[in-house]
Amino acid sequence: MKRPVTLCATSLFAATLTMSAADTIDFGDDIYPIIRGSCIGCHSAPYEDTRGRIKTPKGGLRLDTPEWIQKGYMNDENEQEFVIVAGDAEASTFYTTTILPEDHDDIMPAKGDPLTKAQTDTIKAWIHQGADYGDFVAPEFIHPKSKAAAE
């Protein structure tokens, strides 16, 4: 009689562990790599390119650090627009622009491969969990098309 009970408790415990590990999204481990891979090329700090032109972030939106992500951008009426509403992915353009149809004008990333379903689901879950950045500090990003990168 003892053995099945022990087994059952063990597998329950294991299931609980697996669930919590998979369910808690970490900004640094899970979200930042998506930004770095698919967004930062257009949404980083202004930089000087190899021809001496200053390139500014697309749409005036920087996504390179938690602080900038939380600032959002200024719209045409010079009003601040937030791209993330903590707890509400459907109201967050940081998420909604990534799930548009591939041929939609507003899909993000604006060029290149769309995000995978696994990636957009991760973003959605992270926002629903409160869009917490933890103690993440963004590493330095030198734009590959910048003069600094060419030197």
Ligand code: HEC
């Ligand atoms: C190839 C360049 C490019 C890439 C890569 C890119 N964006 Fe953008 N993004 C733009 C441009 C251009 C705009 C401004 C669009 C406009 O003003 O109509 C923009 C605007 C935005 C906006 C504000 C627009 C709105 O509707 O609220 C969000 C949010 C955004 N991008 C998120 C992302 C995310 C998230 C990624 C990565 C998954 C990403 N972008 C990757 C070019 C890019």
